[in-house]
Amino acid sequence: MSIKTWASVDHYIVEALFEADAALDAVLAANHDQGLPPIDVSPAQGKLLSLLARMQGAKTVLEIGTLGGYSTIWMARALPVDGKVVTLELDPHHASVARSNFERAGMSDRVELRVGPALQSLAALGAENAGPFDFIFIDADKPNNPHYLSWAMRLSRPGTVIVCDNVIRDGAVVNEDGHDANVEGARAAFSFIGSDKRLEGTAIQTVGAKGYDGFAIAIVN
Ligand code: SAH
Ligand code: DHB
Numbered sequence: 001m002s003i004k005t006w007a008s009v010d011h012y013i014v015e016a017l018f019e020a021d022a023a024l025d026a027v028l029a030a031n032h033d034q035g036l037p038p039i040d041v042s043p044a045q046g047k048l049l050s051l052l053a054r055m056q057g058a059k060t061v062l063e064i065g066t067l068g069g070y071s072t073i074w075m076a077r078a079l080p081v082d083g084k085v086v087t088l089e090l091d092p093h094h095a096s097v098a099r100s101n102f103e104r105a106g107m108s109d110r111v112e113l114r115v116g117p118a119l120q121s122l123a124a125l126g127a128e129n130a131g132p133f134d135f136i137f138i139d140a141d142k143p144n145n146p147h148y149l150s151w152a153m154r155l156s157r158p159g160t161v162i163v164c165d166n167v168i169r170d171g172a173v174v175n176e177d178g179h180d181a182n183v184e185g186a187r188a189a190f191s192f193i194g195s196d197k198r199l200e201g202t203a204i205q206t207v208g209a210k211g212y213d214g215f216a217i218a219i220v221n
């Protein structure tokens with residue numbers, strides 16, 4: 001089985017189950033035009049995040065790693081009109097593209113974008129007594145995963161769902177050779193979730209248009 005098959009099946013899933021979505025297509029086109037790397041979640045993954053947030057009844061979402069806001073918009077759409085996504089992005093250019101994408105998608109009222117290193121934004125949220133968030137999506141610089149998980153715990157409540165992206169990395173997560181910082185970040189997410197008694201978690205391996213990777217998914221006890 002190849003990435004070509006995975007991409008075709010992803011296409012099939014979208015054709016069979018999704019409404020045509022000009023707003024999200026426009027986000028991906030704008031990201032491309034503005035030179036952003038195509039590392040957003042896939043449409044099928046974006047809808048999974050949206051469904052998980054809905055299943056959980058989330059009103060508040062925290063996202064670490066916005067890029068152009070593709071995943072942000074999927075999650076924002078899962079919320080009631082008075083719901084809120086707080087999303088954190090380091091790169092000012094990514095953030096400005098994301099802002100215009102939120103505007104075009106009609107989601108600006110539901111999204112608060114904070115620009116800067118996520119660890120600083122998280123400390124600011126902590127100082128403001130923000131949260132607890134109902135749903136937290138971690139998808140930024142992978143070496144900081146343990147710090148982001150640690151902040152996620154501080155900004156959560158029992159029942160909060162935490163999803164961490166890119167924890168399989170083509171299966172490299174089980175290859176002990178080499179010292180890819182991103183792979184070590186993936187392993188760090190497993191060891192955090194596995195060792196923190198307040199968390200119950202699993203991971204799901206994913207294939208599709210974006211290759212072979214996966215999500216760690218946990219709930220706060
Ligand atoms: N969640 C997005 C993809 C995020 S890509 C989606 O699926 O659509 C990862 C993003 O994390 C990039 O935009 C990158 O600039 C940002 N990032 C990297 N290091 C960061 C940091 N220290 N703080 C905040 N954001 C960071
Ligand atoms: C990368 C980052 C991501 O968040 C992702 O989903 C895919 C790739 C990366 O940095 O290569």
Ligand code: MG
Pocket residue numbers: 039040041139165166
């Ligand atoms: Mg990712």
